[in-house]
Amino acid sequence: MRKKIFLVESRASSIFPVCGNPLKYRDSCLRTLKKEGGEHLRYLINRLKCTHCQMLHRELPDCMVPYKHHCSMNCVVPTRNGLKL
């Protein structure tokens, strides 16, 4: 069975929360999220680089907690046409 990967996109211009300077797209990486029932979801996360201090920053959706693989309280299961993917 093929594994599904969810692409995480943001149209907002990103600002690095540490120094307040703009971020520029660098690359993407896979991130696994464990749900309560033991289900694993895979997300493609953008990695951004600060244009000033060159530090890397991952653009995480609200359902992810930094450095954790478990779902946050406001986790939303991706759906298409009302059906769980």
Ligand SMILES: [Zn+2]
């Ligand atoms: Zn910076």
